[in-house]
Amino acid sequence: MTKYILKRVGMAFLTLLIITFLLFLLVRIMPGNPFPSERMSADQIANKRAEMGLDNPILVQFVDYIRKLLLEGDFGNGTSLYYGVPINTVLSSCMSNSFRIGGLAILIGTALGLILGITAALHKGKFLDGFCTVLSIIGVCVPSYVFLIFLQYYFSFKIPFFPYFFDAKRFLFSSIIPSLSLSLFTLSTIARFTRNEMVEVMDSDYVRLAESKGMYGNSLVRRHVLRNALIPIVTVLAPLIVDLLTGALVVEKIYGINGIGKLMVDAITGEGIDYNYVLALGILYSTLYIGIMLVVDILYGILDPRIRVQGKAGDA
Amino acid sequence: MKKILSLILAAVMLMSVVSFASAEDAYLGVMLSSNVMSLDTNLATDGDSFEVIADCIDGLTQMDDEGAAIPALAESYDLSDDGLTYTFHLRDAKWTNGAAVTANDFVFAWRRIAKEAGEYAYMLDEIGNIKGAAAIIHDGADPETLAVKAEDDKTFVVELEVPVSFFPSLMYFPTFYPINEEFYNSVGEAYGTSPETFLSNGAFTLEAYTPGAASFSVKKNADYWDAENVKLAGINYQVVGSSDNALTAFRSGTLDIVMINGSQVDAAKKDADLSSKLTVTGAGYMWYLSFSQTEKNADNGALANANLRLAISNAIDRDNLVDNYVMDGSLATYTAVPPQFAASATTGEDFSADQARFADYVGFNPDKAAEYLAAAQEELGREEFTFTMIYGSNEGDEVAKVAQAIKEDVEDLLPGVTINLQSMTKTERLDKMQNDNYDIALTRWGPDYADPMTYLGMWITNNSNNYGFWSNAEYDQLIADCTTGAYITDYDARWDAMLQAETLVMQEAVIAPLYTKANANLISEGVEGVAFHPVALNRVYKNATK
Numbered sequence: 001m002t003k004y005i006l007k008r009v010g011m012a013f014l015t016l017l018i019i020t021f022l023l024f025l026l027v028r029i030m031p032g033n034p035f036p037s038e039r040m041s042a043d044q045i046a047n048k049r050a051e052m053g054l055d056n057p058i059l060v061q062f063v064d065y066i067r068k069l070l071l072e073g074d075f076g077n078g079t080s081l082y083y084g085v086p087i088n089t090v091l092s093s094c095m096s097n098s099f100r101i102g103g104l105a106i107l108i109g110t111a112l113g114l115i116l117g118i119t120a121a122l123h124k125g126k127f128l129d130g131f132c133t134v135l136s137i138i139g140v141c142v143p144s145y146v147f148l149i150f151l152q153y154y155f156s157f158k159i160p161f162f163p164y165f166f167d168a169k170r171f172l173f174s175s176i177i178p179s180l181s182l183s184l185f186t187l188s189t190i191a192r193f194t195r196n197e198m199v200e201v202m203d204s205d206y207v208r209l210a211e212s213k214g215m216y217g218n219s220l221v222r223r224h225v226l227r228n229a230l231i232p233i234v235t236v237l238a239p240l241i242v243d244l245l246t247g248a249l250v251v252e253k254i255y256g257i258n259g260i261g262k263l264m265v266d267a268i269t270g271e272g273i274d275y276n277y278v279l280a281l282g283i284l285y286s287t288l289y290i291g292i293m294l295v296v297d298i299l300y301g302i303l304d305p306r307i308r309v310q311g312k313a314g315d316a
Numbered sequence: 317m318k319k320i321l322s323l324i325l326a327a328v329m330l331m332s333v334v335s336f337a338s339a340e341d342a343y344l345g346v347m348l349s350s351n352v353m354s355l356d357t358n359l360a361t362d363g364d365s366f367e368v369i370a371d372c373i374d375g376l377t378q379m380d381d382e383g384a385a386i387p388a389l390a391e392s393y394d395l396s397d398d399g400l401t402y403t404f405h406l407r408d409a410k411w412t413n414g415a416a417v418t419a420n421d422f423v424f425a426w427r428r429i430a431k432e433a434g435e436y437a438y439m440l441d442e443i444g445n446i447k448g449a450a451a452i453i454h455d456g457a458d459p460e461t462l463a464v465k466a467e468d469d470k471t472f473v474v475e476l477e478v479p480v481s482f483f484p485s486l487m488y489f490p491t492f493y494p495i496n497e498e499f500y501n502s503v504g505e506a507y508g509t510s511p512e513t514f515l516s517n518g519a520f521t522l523e524a525y526t527p528g529a530a531s532f533s534v535k536k537n538a539d540y541w542d543a544e545n546v547k548l549a550g551i552n553y554q555v556v557g558s559s560d561n562a563l564t565a566f567r568s569g570t571l572d573i574v575m576i577n578g579s580q581v582d583a584a585k586k587d588a589d590l591s592s593k594l595t596v597t598g599a600g601y602m603w604y605l606s607f608s609q610t611e612k613n614a615d616n617g618a619l620a621n622a623n624l625r626l627a628i629s630n631a632i633d634r635d636n637l638v639d640n641y642v643m644d645g646s647l648a649t650y651t652a653v654p655p656q657f658a659a660s661a662t663t664g665e666d667f668s669a670d671q672a673r674f675a676d677y678v679g680f681n682p683d684k685a686a687e688y689l690a691a692a693q694e695e696l697g698r699e700e701f702t703f704t705m706i707y708g709s710n711e712g713d714e715v716a717k718v719a720q721a722i723k724e725d726v727e728d729l730l731p732g733v734t735i736n737l738q739s740m741t742k743t744e745r746l747d748k749m750q751n752d753n754y755d756i757a758l759t760r761w762g763p764d765y766a767d768p769m770t771y772l773g774m775w776i777t778n779n780s781n782n783y784g785f786w787s788n789a790e791y792d793q794l795i796a797d798c799t800t801g802a803y804i805t806d807y808d809a810r811w812d813a814m815l816q817a818e819t820l821v822m823q824e825a826v827i828a829p830l831y832t833k834a835n836a837n838l839i840s841e842g843v844e845g846v847a848f849h850p851v852a853l854n855r856v857y858k859n860a861t862k
Contacts, residue, residue, distance in 0.1 A: 033750075036743040037435050038761075041780050043454055044433045077505075085354065085527050089509050093526040157568045164570040165531055165554050168524060253557050256530035263528060266351060269710060269741060 008297060012290045016283070017066075023282040024062050027275045034079040034275055052079055054275075065279075075280040087280050090263070095284075098252070098259035100171070102244035104179040109186030109244075110237065116187070117194025118226070124199055132191060139188025145250040148181035152255065165256040178255045182248050186240045193236050197229035204228075231300065238296045242289050260284070342549035343533065344843065344862050345571040346855075347556045351528050355508035357490045358428060361435045363762070363854050369490045370853045371534050371551065372516035374541075376404050376422070376472075376487040379856055381847045383657075383766055385485040389417060389494070389517070389541075390472075399479030399805060404472040409541040411496050411515045419466030421494035427452075429491055431459040436491045436764075442773070443765060444486055445800070447475040478800045481661070481807055482767045489765065489852050519546045519858045530555045547845075547861040559713075563838070572840040572862065573855075577713050578643025581836045590838060596645035599835045600850030601762030602654035602771070603718070605629075605705075605828040606749065609784045614755040615701050619784075623695060625825035626677060627688035628756075631729040632722055633680040638831050641717040645834035650678045652775075652821040653768045653814075654832040657851045660811055667768045667814070674822040678829065682729050689730050702734040706749075707758035708742040718830070719758050749783040757783065760833070763851045768814045769799065775826055786826045791817055 034054070035045050049055055053064060068074045075087035113136075120132035155177065156164040167174045201207060202225055210224050249261035260281060267277035352368050354360045360369060376393075377385035390404040409417040429437055430452040440462075441449035447463035463475035476483070486492060495507075496515050503513040511522040519542070520534035535550035537543065554571060556562040562574040576584065584590040607625050611617035618624055634648035647655065648671075655668040676684075693699055707719045716739060723735045735756070740748075748754045761781070763770040774781040776792045794817040797803045803810035821827065835854075839846070840862075847856040 033743055033747040036746045038746065038781060039435050039438050040433070041438075041454065044437070047433065047456075085359075085509055086505055089506060090527045094528065153564070156570075157564055160568060164565050164568050165556075167531060168526075168529070252530075254561060256554055256556065258526060258528055258530045262530070266528065 005298065008294055012294055015290060016286055019286045020066070020279075020283055021062060023279055024065065025058070027278045027282075028058065030278075054079075069283075075283075076276050078277055079275045087276055090277075091260070091280060091284070094258055094260045094263045097168075097257055098261065099245055101175050101179050101257065101259070102182065102241075102246075102248075104175055105182035105244050106186060106241055108179060109183035109240075110190055112183070113187040113190025114194055116191035118198065118221070120191065120195040121198035121202065122221075124202075129195075132195065136188035136191040136195075139184045140192070142184065143250075144181045144184055144248060145254055147184050148178060148251050148254060151177045151181060166258075168258075178248075178251050178257060181251055182244055186237075186244065189236060189240060190233060193233050194229060197232055198225055201225045201228045234296055234299055238292045239289075242285075242292050245288060246285050342862055343535075344548050344551045344573070344857065344860060345565075346551055346553050347562050347565070347571050347574040348553055349556065349575060351530075351555055352532075352553075354527075355514055355522070355525070357425065357493050357495070358432050358434055358436075359508075360490060366490045366853055367855055368534070368553065369493065370488075370518070371520040371857060372514070372518045372522055372537075373490070373493045374409070374518045375489070375493045377484050378488050378858070379847065379849060379853060383485075383849050383851060385488055388488070390487070393484070400476045402474045402476070402483060403467075404474070406470045406472060407541060409517050410539050411499070411517050412521050412537065412539065413496070413499060413515055415496055415498070415515075416469065417494060417496075417517050418469040419472035420469070421496050422472050422492075423464050423466050424497040424500070425493060425495040426464050427459040427462050428495070430462050439486065439489060439491045439764065443480075443770075444483065444492075445477045445480050447477050479804050481804075481810070482765060485766055517541075519543075520548075520550065523550060542858075546858060548857060551857060566838050566840070569840075572843050573846065574838050576644075576836050576838060578641070578836070581644050584836075584838065593838045593841065595837045595839050595848075596834050597837060597848035598656040598850035599646075599762075599833040599854070600654075600657055601760045602649055602832050603758065603760045603830045604649075605722070605830065606757045606759050606783050607825075607827070608752060608754055608756070609786055610752055613752065614703055618692075618696060618698075618701050619703070619755065621692050621696055622824045623688045623692035624701065625828070627685050627692055627730055628726055628733070629678050629825045629828035630681045630685035630688060631726045632828065632830065633725055634830055635680065636725075637718050637721055641721055642714045642831060642833075644714075644836040647832045647834065649829045649832045650674055652818045652827060652829060653771045654763075654829070656832060657763045658766050658768050658770075660808075662808055662811075667811075674819070677822045677825060685729050689733070693732070700732045700734070702736065703755040704736045704738050705756040705758060706738050706740060706745050706754050708745045709739040711742050711760070715758065722758070722830075750780075752783070752785065754783075758830075759783075766851050768818070769795075772814055772817050772821070773799070775821055784826060786824070788820060788824070791820045794820075 035048055037045060040048070053061055065076070068076060073088075075091065077086055116132045116136065120129045123129045152164065156162045162177050163170065163174045166178065207220070207224055210220055215224075246260060249265060251257070252259040252262040253265070263277065264281050267274045267281065348364045350362065350364055352365045353362050354365055355369055357369060360366055374388040376388060376390040378388040380386045389406055389409055391407040392405050394403045395401070406417065406419060411417060426440065430440055430449050433453045437453045440446050441453050448457070448461040451457035452459055452462060465473050467473055480486070494517070499515050500507055506513045508514050509527050511525055514522050516522060516537055517540070519537060519540050521537040523533040523535040525532040531552065531554045533550055533552045536546050536548060540546060554565070556565060556574070559575065559577045559580055562571065563576055563580060565571045566574045581594070584594050605628070607619040608614050609617070609620040611620070613619070634650070638646045638648050649655070650671045651668040651674060653668050655666050655671065658667045659665060660667065705719060705723065707715050709716065719737050723737055726733055726735050745757060745759070749757050749759065761771065761774070772795060773779065775786060776782065776795050777787040794813050798810050798813050798817070803813050842862060844861050845859040847859065848854065849856065
């Protein structure tokens with residue numbers, strides 16, 4: 001198992017390195033200019049490019065970049081966006097906003113989704129099942145920003161209870177509207193999967209066997225049904241988590257949240273494409289995605305003993 | 317279940333208490349249409365950043381309501397007889413860390429601008445003509461050679477290469493603001509990225525801010541030298557991307573000052589409640605067409621022909637553009653220097669008050685357009701021309717519509733001329749123009765200082781903003797006389813020479829001016845005293861009340 005995990009971690013690291021290199025090449029091929037200056041003369045621009053090392057051969061630039069990143073954990077400075085400000089400073093404040101709001105959305109979405117899914121499964125074919133299903137279909141179909149605008153209009157404007165825009169001074173309070181909107185998709189997806197998986201597991205032979213042995217109610221659901229139903233749910237949840245953590249671009253823009261989704265768009269479409277921001281965010285997204293996938297693989301082993309056994313067989 | 321319900325109820329009640337407790341009534345809610353890019357005077361390049369910097373830091377002078385320079389950190393100044401040496405006498409003022417504002421703060425900040433040679437360094441050499449600046453910015457000379465010195469803590473002396481009549485009004489531009497050297501060195505690269513790494517000496521001080529923040533605030537600076545005249549408790553800034561959202565936020569009372577777009581202006585005028593709150597202010601910048609005159613562009617260099625350029629300029633119905641597409645109060649413009657930002661110091665008359673001055677060369681005049689086209693066709697020996705016009709997709713909702721309207725006007729009135737439209741980001745548009753890889757560009761320029769030279773200086777041979785590569789020896793001479801030569805000590809002669817230079821630009825249609833942009837603002841009832849300016853600082857809140 002340890003060897004297997006080490007192998008997976010090694011692979012993940014290699015993948016990241018390749019992704020970083022490809023990103024490094026791609027941002028430099030993108031159209032646009034990191035110094036869209038209207039007032040600097042050609043010699044001034046040339047000096048700035050040289051200062052940034054943009055005139056060096058691309059491999060030299062890449063090695064410099066990786067060395068700084070690995071040894072000092074430093075993403076460097078922006079080339080044009082918030083020019084000169086260390087990226088780490090900007091990134092950490094944006095990440096904390098996105099992660100906190102995304103994290104809240106995951107908690108709400110997963111908890112309510114599970115409750116909804118379990119309720120529907122336990123009342124299969126009855127009114128509650130239909131009700132939960134319709135609710136979750138609506139949730140999948142309605143984009144989160146539409147829900148956000150709805151909430152913003154009714155609960156910040158018509159009934160001015162929540163703040164109209166995100167307010168860092170009242171973090172938790174002003175996170176409620178965006179977190180609720182963001183959780184909608186997760187909630188619905190989790191609810192649908194939970195219901196379907198549970199219904200399938202409840203029809204399986206071993207559950208019937210457990211029932212015939214006299215198990216029923218809560219303990220049957222918890223020990224046999226839910227545990228088996230959770231595996232595919234964990235698989236679905238992983239990319240949802242990454243999506244939510246990496247920021248919801250439109251929601252962040254509309255509600256005025258200084259998060260990484262907004263940062264990404266600013267870096268690409270702002271005044272001058274910013275090589276280093278695009279790169280830093282690309283690396284961040286990839287790391288999160290690969291990292292979460294790694295965690296999921298390990299979680300499988302914990303949830304399902306069969307996968308652990310297979311893992312061992314694979315090692316041999 | 318009951319327990320959970322009561323817990324939720326309690327939480328909601330608690331939150332509502334928190335929300336009411338932090339309601340700050342005397343804070344002005346202000347919309348920004350884009351992020352503040354930097355609070356460092358060396359790095360800031362956009363109007364929103366300049367506005368926030370100016371909230372927090374005073375320069376030697378500041379703007380009065382009409383845009384004239386009035387004393388700020390400098391109580392007074394002396395000008396030497398030859399017009400080359402300014403001696404500023406500083407008043408007692410404090411930074412927010414308690415340190416006194418001294419002459420050295422200016423010496424340090426200005427040398428740093430010259431040394432870093434960034435976007436606005438040209439204010440020091442090309443515009444301010446400060447002795448030694450050009451050598452530092454372009455040839456890497458020692459920043460110590462900049463001719464600024466602190467004679468003592470309260471006396472700041474600047475030497476110029478040539479007299480600059482508008483020098484005091486340059487001093488309210490953020491590039492010339494002071495920075496406390498000791499503090500700067502203690503925070504280093506992080507300068508201006510948070511309230512802890514930023515020092516104020518102005519009307520407000522930074523309260524909550526992170527780089528790129530969508531919302532942040534400044535609060536009144538109790539230690540400000542003129543604190544008794546500052547009435548606001550603070551300003552809450554909110555970056556709002558869409559004007560629909562801005563309008564709802566305004567209606568909800570969250571924001572007191574918002575900018576709306578042309579189609580909303582139309583609706584607002586019909587709305588009894590909103591129409592009284594609508595205020596149109598000059599945004600300063602002028603939109604115009606730039607024509608590439610080089611051989612490789614514009615259908616084998618066809619736009620090097622002045623008659624063809626004049627034909628296009630006379631085919632555009634500018635009133636139609638501002639009335640039906642821009643719709644926010646922008647002014648149709650027929651001069652190479654837009655109106656509203658530069659007035660003569662002796663007569664007080666706006667440089668471009670007379671918009672009919674060039675009626676022979678620019679205007680909506682189908683007959684003239686046809687004549688110019690016929691002349692061009694004869695000179696060039698061909699009947700048909702095809703050009704591509706580039707414009708920015710992220711420069712305002714109205715820009716694409718304006719481009720389309722220009723295309724229709726030109727193709728309707730000038731048979732044989734075809735204009736293809738190509739949209740791209742502003743950065744790409746600038747990139748194409750700077751690399752001389754375009755035919756016609758829909759572009760804009762905002763005045764950096766209140767003198768016609770901020771526009772006229774662009775069309776001299778080899779200026780980096782002369783994207784058309786037009787070149788005229790007579791024009792170059794006139795501009796040289798106005799900036800470094802014969803007219804610099806004679807204000808009225810210089811003014812006349814600039815009018816003469818503008819005539820040359822219009823006679824040859826070096827550019828086709830289109831309209832001078834306005835901002836349509838909604839301002840809450842009871843908000844008074846916000847000063848709007850088309851140049852340098854767009855909004856100043858020092859005297860505002862709510």
